[in-house]
Amino acid sequence: MANTYRNIIVADATTNVKTLYTCPAETVALVKSISGYNTHASASANWVLKLYDAGSTASYVYKGLPTVTAATKVEFVRGDESTLIVLEEGDKIQFQTTVTTANLFISVMQQDRT
Numbered sequence: 001m002a003n004t005y006r007n008i009i010v011a012d013a014t015t016n017v018k019t020l021y022t023c024p025a026e027t028v029a030l031v032k033s034i035s036g037y038n039t040h041a042s043a044s045a046n047w048v049l050k051l052y053d054a055g056s057t058a059s060y061v062y063k064g065l066p067t068v069t070a071a072t073k074v075e076f077v078r079g080d081e082s083t084l085i086v087l088e089e090g091d092k093i094q095f096q097t098t099v100t101t102a103n104l105f106i107s108v109m110q111q112d113r114t
Helices: none
Strands: 003-012 018-022 027-038 045-053 058-068 073-077 085-087 092-097 102-112
Touching (some): 003 018, 003 092, 018 102, 027 045, 058 073, 085 092, 092 102
Antiparallel strands (some): 027 073, 027 102, 045 058, 045 092
């Protein structure tokens, strides 16, 4: 069972629901932190982080952040809190914004189950 540490960085340029990360086959992913930065120079945004559960084939709102001001960084999941998201094979982290200027950062440890 090997552990792989990953940083996933995604620039979002759409207001549609966007998949930021999908847990690979035969893997369990432990998500330590998720943060975002509103890169727009003047517009605030509403952000929603969703978790897609492959077992139930449905997405669930994990956290909503209304009115993220321009040029601001926010935390969905903080590494210094006791919160940890566990994803199984096929589970996804999804994101939606009202302004098309967001940078997202995810820190995850993947455990290969083979």
